[in-house]
Amino acid sequence: MPANGMEAMELEFSRDDFPGDFVFGTATSSYQIEGSRFGGCGTSHWDTFAATPGNTVRGEDGATACDHYHRWESDLDLVRDAGFDCYRFSISWSRLLPDGRGDANPEGLDFYDRLVDGMLERGLKPFATLYHWDLPAPLADLGGWRNRDIASWFADYAELVMKRIGDRVATAATINEPWCVAWLSHFMGAHAPGLRDIRAAARAMHHVLLAHGRATQAMRALGMDNLGLVTNFEYAAPADDSEAARKAARLYDGIYNRWFLGGVFEGAYPEDVLEGLGPHMPQGFEKDFGVIGTPVDWLGINYYTRKLIAPDGSDRFPALKEVEGPLPKTFMDWEIYPEGLHHFITWAHENYTKGLPIYVTENGMAAPDRLSGGRVDDPARIDFLNRHLGAVRRAMDEGAPVKGYIVWSLLDNYEWALGYEKRFGLVHVDFETLERTPKASWHALGRALKR
Incomplete structure (x- = not known):
C-alpha cells in the first residue's frame, strides 16, 4: 500500500505520454471559492440572485465559500504538490471594482497581486480568466449583459487588472463560458440574473462576444499576448432517428457550440439560430464582427457531457427539449461521454481554429464524495480522468494541437444555483470547518505527474 495510505487507484497516463511542453493544471473561479464578504468585495448579481428565495439550493451563496481569500497560500500548495504546471483562476470584477466602474478597491488589486506572485513562487504558470460570472450588481442595475455599454465597461476593467498583473500571467482569457453568461442566465433563467426573456438572451449572446473582443483589444494595447477565448461545449445528439430530432439537435448545437465560434472565427452567426434570434438582435449587430473577431492566440474548450435532444412539440423557438440518455451519469446527472471531448x-x-493551440480548460465530474477515516476515495473520478485524457490523446494523435489539460476543480466549492452538494473537487472541503482533504484522485494525479 502506498505510504499515504491510499489504495492503488492509478491514472493510466503519465507525463511521458504527452509532449514535453504539454501543461497539466487545475482550475477554480473567484465567486465559487474566495468568499465575497471578504476584502472589500462589492456585491455581485450572484449575491442578489442567491438572496432571492427559490433561486439556489437552501438559499446558499458564495459569501464565505471556501474562504480562499484567507487560505490561498495553502491552496496553492495543494496545486503545486499535486504536480500541476499551471493554475487557472478567475478574477472577481466585483472585488476589483465594487461599483463596476470608477475607483478600484486596493485590497482587491493587492490580493490578485499576491496570488499571482504566490503561483510563480511555487513554479506554477498563472492562467487568468477575467470573468467567471460575478457581475457587479451596479452594472446589473444598468442592464448588465443586455446593455451594449458593457463591452466598454469590461474593456476598462480588463485594462485595470492587467496593468497590475498582466506582466506575470502566462495566459489570459476573457469570459468563461459565454453560453452560460448569455443563454443559461437570460433565456433559461437558471443562473444570475435569472431572466427568461428571448430578447434579453439575444442581446446577451451578442454583447458577451463584443465584450470579449473589446477586452482582447485592451490587453493587446498593453503589449500582452497569449490571449484566449474559453467556450463550453455540449455534444448534442438526436434522441431518436427522426428528422425532427436531428433538426432539434442541430439547432441545440448551433445555440450552444456554433454561435460563439462562428462569431469569433467566421464573422457570422449560424443562420439556423438567427431564424429565431434575429428579430431580437441589436440593430446593426453585423457591424461588430470586426471587433468580435479580434485575433486570439488559443482556444479553451470546457467539456463535461452530451445531451439527447428532441423537439418539444411547440412552435416557439427553439422548440426543443432534453431527453434522459442511457449512459452512466455523474452526480450532476450528466452523461459521461468522453467521445464528445x-x-x-x-x-x-x-473548422474554426485551424492550427491555433487548444487547451482543455475545464473537464471534471461531480460525485457524492464522502470523507471516511481521514480519506476520500473517488475511483469514478479517476476513471473519468482516464477516459477523457484518452480522448485528448487520440485527438492529438490525429493532429490536433492540444497544449494542455486542466481539471475542474481544485476544491469542492459553491456550485452556483446547486449550492454546496455537488462536489467537483480533487480536494474535499468540509464546509463547516473548511478543512481540506486531498482525495484519491489528487494523489493519483500526483503520482502520474511526478517528474
Missing part, C-alpha cells in the same frame, strides 16, 4: 477538439481544429 475528442469530437470538439478535432471539430474546432478542423
Whole structure:
C-alpha cells in the first residue's frame, strides 16, 4: 500500500505520454471559492440572485465559500504538490471594482497581486480568466449583459487588472463560458440574473462576444499576448432517428457550440439560430464582427457531457427539449461521454481554429464524495480522468494541437444555483470547518505527474 495510505487507484497516463511542453493544471473561479464578504468585495448579481428565495439550493451563496481569500497560500500548495504546471483562476470584477466602474478597491488589486506572485513562487504558470460570472450588481442595475455599454465597461476593467498583473500571467482569457453568461442566465433563467426573456438572451449572446473582443483589444494595447477565448461545449445528439430530432439537435448545437465560434472565427452567426434570434438582435449587430473577431492566440474548450435532444412539440423557438440518455451519469446527472471531448477538439481544429493551440480548460465530474477515516476515495473520478485524457490523446494523435489539460476543480466549492452538494473537487472541503482533504484522485494525479 502506498505510504499515504491510499489504495492503488492509478491514472493510466503519465507525463511521458504527452509532449514535453504539454501543461497539466487545475482550475477554480473567484465567486465559487474566495468568499465575497471578504476584502472589500462589492456585491455581485450572484449575491442578489442567491438572496432571492427559490433561486439556489437552501438559499446558499458564495459569501464565505471556501474562504480562499484567507487560505490561498495553502491552496496553492495543494496545486503545486499535486504536480500541476499551471493554475487557472478567475478574477472577481466585483472585488476589483465594487461599483463596476470608477475607483478600484486596493485590497482587491493587492490580493490578485499576491496570488499571482504566490503561483510563480511555487513554479506554477498563472492562467487568468477575467470573468467567471460575478457581475457587479451596479452594472446589473444598468442592464448588465443586455446593455451594449458593457463591452466598454469590461474593456476598462480588463485594462485595470492587467496593468497590475498582466506582466506575470502566462495566459489570459476573457469570459468563461459565454453560453452560460448569455443563454443559461437570460433565456433559461437558471443562473444570475435569472431572466427568461428571448430578447434579453439575444442581446446577451451578442454583447458577451463584443465584450470579449473589446477586452482582447485592451490587453493587446498593453503589449500582452497569449490571449484566449474559453467556450463550453455540449455534444448534442438526436434522441431518436427522426428528422425532427436531428433538426432539434442541430439547432441545440448551433445555440450552444456554433454561435460563439462562428462569431469569433467566421464573422457570422449560424443562420439556423438567427431564424429565431434575429428579430431580437441589436440593430446593426453585423457591424461588430470586426471587433468580435479580434485575433486570439488559443482556444479553451470546457467539456463535461452530451445531451439527447428532441423537439418539444411547440412552435416557439427553439422548440426543443432534453431527453434522459442511457449512459452512466455523474452526480450532476450528466452523461459521461468522453467521445464528445475528442469530437470538439478535432471539430474546432478542423473548422474554426485551424492550427491555433487548444487547451482543455475545464473537464471534471461531480460525485457524492464522502470523507471516511481521514480519506476520500473517488475511483469514478479517476476513471473519468482516464477516459477523457484518452480522448485528448487520440485527438492529438490525429493532429490536433492540444497544449494542455486542466481539471475542474481544485476544491469542492459553491456550485452556483446547486449550492454546496455537488462536489467537483480533487480536494474535499468540509464546509463547516473548511478543512481540506486531498482525495484519491489528487494523489493519483500526483503520482502520474511526478517528474
